Amino acid sequence: MTLYEAILAELADAIESSISDQSIQIDSAIFETPPNATLGDIAFPCFSLAKSLKKNPVQIARDITNAIHEKTSPLIARTEAKGAYVNFFLSAKTVASKTLAVTLFDPLHEIKKKKRTPIVLEYVSPNTNKPLHLGHVRNAFLGDSIARLLECTGTKVHKTCLVNDRGIHICKSMVAYQHGIKGTGLKGQGMPTPKTENKKGDHFVGEYYVRFETMAKKDPAMQDAAAECLKKWEANDTRTRILWKKMNAWVLKGFDNTFKELGISFDKTYYESAIYNQGRDLIHAAFKKGIFKKDETGAVIAPLEQYKLPDKVLLRKDGTSIYITQDIYLAYTRAKDFNNSPTLYVVGSEQDTYFNQLFQILKIMGFEGAQNLVHVSYGMVNLPEGRMKSREGTVVDADDLIEELKGMAYEILDAREEKLSKKEREKRTHTIALAALKYYILEVNSSSDMIFNPKESISFHGRTGPYILYTYARLKSILRKSHAKEELLKKQKNSHYSWTAEKNLLLLLAQFSFIVEHAAHGHNPAAVAKYLYQVAKTTNEYYHENPVLNASPNDRNARLALVAATAQTLRKGLSLLGISVLEKM
C-alpha cells in the first residue's frame, strides 16, 4: 500500500465507522481531490452510498460530517459537508510526519518491494535506410520511460529492439549509392563514405534513399533495379551482401550515436535479416493442422472474419515469408529467450489492426503467451501542416532537433554572467535540451496524436522540462546555502507544520508513489509528467511567499526538510521520465 492509499484507507475507516450500516465497505478509489483547495484537502462523494443507504446523498454527507470529530483520527483536522460531498481537512502535522518520513528517505520504497513478473519490451524498431525522426523519438522516450516506471515498481524489464535491416527500402539506398558507378572493386575503393563526406552514417545513407526517390521519378528503371537488388540479396549474392553489410553498419553506428544522445539503450537487439525467413515452418505446421488456409492463388492466409478482423496473408503464393511471418517467429523466439515473459510492443496506433491480427493469429496457433501480449499503442506526431512525409522532406530529424535545442539552451546559458568550463557547459546544454524534449513529448497522453510545431513548440518557459529542472536547481541552491546536515533534516519529520502553504506541497508529495504505481500499471508516463509540473509549480508559489533561510529557527529547519523532500521527489520523478537533473543551471 502506498502512502497516499494509507491516508485514503484511514479516511475510509472513519467514514465506515460513522455510518450505522456496518456492512458497507468504502472503496478508497472513489475519493477525489476537491476542485478548489479552499473546499478541503480530500473529498468523498456520497452519491454511491445513496442507493444502499436509501437516503439523499446531501443528507448522507451531512450525517457523516456530524459523526466524524477530531477524535476519530489524528489525520483529520475537521470535515465539512458541501452538497453531496464530505470534505476532509487534514492535519498538517500528521500529513507532514507521514510524508517526510517517506520522502526524505526513499519516496518509492514501498512500491519496489513487491515481487513482480518480468516483462519484455519491444520499442523503436527502426528501418536502416534513413536517420531517426521525431516519430522514433516519441517511441524511444515512451518505451524508455515505461521501462523505468516498471523497473521502479520492482519489475525486471528486458528492453528489446527489432531492427528492420532488410527489404526493398534498404535496396533503394544501395541502388542509389551504386548508381552511375561501375567497376569499383569489392571493397568499394574510391567510393564516398561517411568518413570522406564527414557525415553521420545514417544521414549519409539516408541521403541516398532520398536521391533514389528523386531519380525514380524520372527513371522508372530505378524501381526495377531495386527489385533486382532485393532478389540478389535474397539469393545471397556476395557483392550485394557486402555492400548491404557495409551500409547497414554505417547506419547502425549512426543510430548508436543518436540513442546515446537520447539516453536510450537496449538489452537485446533482434535483426530482421536474421529471422525474416524462419517463421515458415511454424506457418506450415499450423496449416497442416487446418488452422490456416490457402487462397485460390496458393498463398497461406489466416481467416480472421469470425474475429471481426481482415484476413491476413502469412506466406506469399511463392512460399516466401512476409513481415508478419517473422513477427510470429519472433514471438516464439522471444518467449524462449525470456522465459515466456509478458511482452509489451510499443508501436504506433497506425498498426492497431495489425497487432490485433498478430495477437489473434498467435492465439489460434496456440501460442502459450498470447494472452500476455500487449500493444502499447501511441498516437502519431504530426506537423502543423499535417503528417510528416519523408518524400516531401517534412520529417523532423532527431539529430537536428537535439542540436537546435542545445543551441537554444546554450544561448540562455551564455547570456548569464557565470563562467563555465567547456565540459560543464556541454553537460548543462545537453541536460536542458533533453529535458525540454522528453518532457514535451511525455507530457502528452501517449495514446493521443500530437502536433509538433518545430518553430513554436519547444520552449523553456512554463509547463516544460527546464522549468522543473530550474525549480530543482533553486531548491538545491537553498539547501547548499543553508549548510544544513542531511541527518538534521531527516529529524525534522515531526516538525510542527500548520501553514496551509506547506500542507499543499506535503499533500502532493504524499501522492508520489501512488501516482507512480498507477502510471507504471497503466504504461502512462504522462501522469508522472503532469504530477511533477504540479509539484514544481506549487514549490515555486511556496518559496516565493515563504522565506526558508531567513525564517525563525524552528520554521527554518522544518522548511529545509520540506525543501529537501521536494527536491528528492522531483529528482526521482524526473528520472522516471529519463530526465537528469542539474545541481546548478
Place this chain on the structure above:
RNA sequence: GCGCCCGUAGUUCAACGGAUAGAAUGUCAGGCUUCGAACCUGAAGAUAGGGGUUCGAUUCCCUUCGGGCGCACCA
C-alpha cells in the same frame, strides 16, 4: 465502401460519469536593494451541431458535419 481513433480558449495540452471544464503559451496589467525573474501575481478567453440515457454528460448511446489512420502477397 467497411473498421478503428479524434473534434475542448487564438495555439498546444488536461479533466475515474461528479462540485465553478483546469494548465501552459500568446495578448493585456503588475512584481527583482528580498533564499536564482528559465520565477511570481492578476485580467480576458473554450466542450463542432442536433437528439437521447442519467440525480448529474467534455466523458456513455444515436445522428449530422469535419479531420486522421487502417482495410498490401510493403516493412
